Ligand SMILES: NC(=O)C1=CN([C@@H]2O[C@H](COP(=O)(O)OP(=O)(O)OC[C@H]3O[C@@H](n4cnc5c(N)ncnc54)[C@H](OP(=O)(O)O)[C@@H]3O)[C@@H](O)[C@H]2O)C=CC1
């Protein structure tokens with residue numbers, strides 16, 4: 396009796412909806428795969444390149460939708476098998492490569508999960524194999540991702556649907572700790588947002604594994620394949636624009652993997668469940684949409700010259716500096732360290748809030764840095780089409796929405812202390828603007 400009561404207390408019914416409720420969740424569930432394919436088919440060489448305006452994207456696409464052969468072309472057995480092999484490689488690397496086990500933050504049943512830290516070594520191994528292959532057999536040996544792009548994307552989508560469904564269905568069995576936002580009882584919404592907080596198989600944590608390994612590292616491989624395709628076409632070196640996009644994105648990926656423990660204080664890990672939203676975001680959206688700029692540069696071989704290169708480098712490294720130091724300050728602080736002696740305020744909840752350093756400038760300085768980097772990744776594509784700026788636009792919407800969700804959670808967690816904090820640190824993301 397008392398066990399049942401404790402479980403019900405721990406997993407209360409979710410009262411409100413985010414993302415405009417089940418209809419919004421259904422819309423995003425369909426829109427994410429549709430947009431991924433639309434950006435490919437509407438912005439590829441076969442359709443005449445990226446259109447100069449967004450409204451011309453739809454006519455390019457609509458003729459394909461009524462063609463059964465087009466639907467069949469989405470499936471590619473060879474690419475699906477290669478994708479499965481890639482996923483299996485990541486799982487094997489997780490188990491085989493050495494790594495420290497660290498504790499995550501305390502979850503609401505009072506426990507802390509243990510996580511194996513070897514995402515960066517998985518990345519180094521993948522890069523070693525990839526660059527070894529390119530060095531030994533030439534750039535043409537690594538263009539297969541570019542050639543089978545659609546097939547790989549479909550395989551990643553199938554994997555996301557499978558994992559989203561599996562995690563939703565298994566969340567009903569046993570004594571699972573559910574995400575506070577994912578237990579509404581509406582299957583469409585809960586499938587999308589994620590019902591179980593930390594689906595795992597033994598010590599293997601499904602959510603953090605997917606967030607950092609098969610999708611994020613695949614993004615690096617997709618970019619490298621696109622750069623190889625450009626090199627093969629040119630018969631020489633890649634353009635300066637492609638080199639910058641490749642360098643910036645590989646740096647961003649390596650940074651996320653090197654700082655693996657920092658994700659255990661992000662809201663995906665501490666608050667959100669693992670549902671279709673994160674599965675498709677991690678496995679499909681990140682590798683196949685975030686690489687759009689590099690894909691554009693395969694056929695539009697923009698040469699920036701030294702002045703533009705310098706400008707883009709400054710924008711990227713300003714963003715990177717803000718992003719890294721802000722995330723570092725918070726991560727150190729949440730792990731009981733304060734090497735810069737930053738000011739902070741005590742709260743009734745017990746956890747302190749930083750009020751100086753980057754977290755005194757605005758309430759989400761890490762988002763500000765991330766957005767500057769997003770701009771730097773699109774600038775090398777020039778200004779012929781707005782479509783290569785899709786990432787900047789989408790990311791601005793994602794981070795503003797994410798900031799609103801996080802503030803709502805913080806208001807619940809900290810109550811009056813949060814209001815005190817927002818008076819001390821007035822701006823949300825953009826100092827003096829928002
Ligand atoms: N490339 C991409 O597609 C994406 C990248 N990101 C990046 O991921 C990173 C993590 O983002 P996210 O999880 O959204 O948010 P944060 O890492 O900013 O974490 C938010 C949490 O930090 C804590 N916090 C807030 N204010 C303070 C303060 N003043 N002092 C100490 N702790 C504070 C609160 O949790 P508590 O107090 O409970 O510890 C809050 O819930 C960011 O750098 C973001 O840019 C995010 C989404 C997509």
Ligand SMILES: CC(C)=CCC[C@@H](C)[C@H]1CC=C2C3=C(CC[C@@]21C)[C@@]1(C)CC[C@H](O)C(C)(C)[C@@H]1CC3
Nearest residue numbers: 427606650651658661663672673675676677680681
């Ligand atoms: C459109 C859609 C379905 C969106 C879902 C959102 C996801 C794409 C993002 C949610 C949080 C993310 C993070 C990263 C990638 C994008 C997703 C999965 C991240 C792994 C990128 C690298 C960073 O260094 C990071 C580790 C801080 C970051 C964590 C959050």
